[in-house]
Amino acid sequence: DTEVTQTPKHLVMGMTNKKSLKCEQHMGHRAMYWYKQKAKKPPELMFVYSYEKLSINESVPSRFSPECPNSSLLNLHLHALQPEDSALYLCASSQGGGERTDTQYFGPGTRLTVL
Amino acid sequence: QKEVEQNSGPLSVPEGAIASLNCTYSDRGSQSFFWYRQYSGKSPELIMFIYSNGDKEDGRFTAQLNKASQYVSLLIRDSQPSDSATYLCAVIGQAAGNKLTFGGGTRVLVKP
Numbered sequence: 001d002t003e004v005t006q007t008p009k010h011l012v013m014g015m016t017n018k019k020s021l022k023c024e025q026h027m028g029h030r031a032m033y034w035y036k037q038k039a040k041k042p043p044e045l046m047f048v049y050s051y052e053k054l055s056i057n058e059s060v061p062s063r064f065s066p067e068c069p070n071s072s073l074l075n076l077h078l079h080a081l082q083p084e085d086s087a088l089y090l091c092a093s094s095q096g097g098g099e100r101t102d103t104q105y106f107g108p109g110t111r112l113t114v115l
Numbered sequence: 116q117k118e119v120e121q122n123s124g125p126l127s128v129p130e131g132a133i134a135s136l137n138c139t140y141s142d143r144g145s146q147s148f149f150w151y152r153q154y155s156g157k158s159p160e161l162i163m164f165i166y167s168n169g170d171k172e173d174g175r176f177t178a179q180l181n182k183a184s185q186y187v188s189l190l191i192r193d194s195q196p197s198d199s200a201t202y203l204c205a206v207i208g209q210a211a212g213n214k215l216t217f218g219g220g221t222r223v224l225v226k227p
Contacts, residue, residue, distance in 0.1 A: 107158060
């Protein structure tokens with residue numbers, strides 16, 4: 001089973017709203033990722049959690065706040081977003097451990113629209 | 116020079132033909148190479164990975180890796196209209212801190 005789930009599938013929010021994206025995996029993976037993908041572009045890495053600790057923050061604005069409550073869950077808290085933040089937000093997970101075969105599996109994504 | 120480069124396409128292929136996709140990378144320390152398929156509006160789906168020189172086959176898909184020339188390719192045999200999608204090449208390399216670096220993707224159109 002290589003399933004990563006994400007909720008919600010779609011989210012529309014105003015610039016003053018606070019919302020959260022959720023991601024879950026039950027594959028025993030120890031690394032989890034947030035990516036942002038704009039239309040016709042490849043995914044861009046935002047954050048990496050390894051063994052529940054934030055290991056990479058790709059200089060993402062503070063209006064995006066990640067959280068890893070446990071090894072199966074990953075949240076992305078959103079506050080005061082801008083219209084240009086509208087995109088497909090992808091969660092991924094991998095076994096972790098730095099092995100060269102560390103394959104990332106993606107969830108279905110959350111389509112975010114900021115009005 | 117981009118770290119991972121792909122021809123953006125579209126690559127137009129008749130149904131039943133072989134689609135050949137290429138990807139070049141700049142980091143000689145790259146260790147792992149992945150092909151993802153992404154349908155419009157959907158998330159990337161792993162097709163296969165390869166980390167040794169040579170060919171790796173999985174059903175209608177064959178990945179080919181040539182580390183000396185720093186390219187990896189994907190062949191899709193007996194192409195079907197359902198193969199119409201964007202194919203993303205991704206590489207894990209030391210220069211990028213062992214992060215997954217994506218190419219821009221190649222759009223493939225299989226025409227009946």
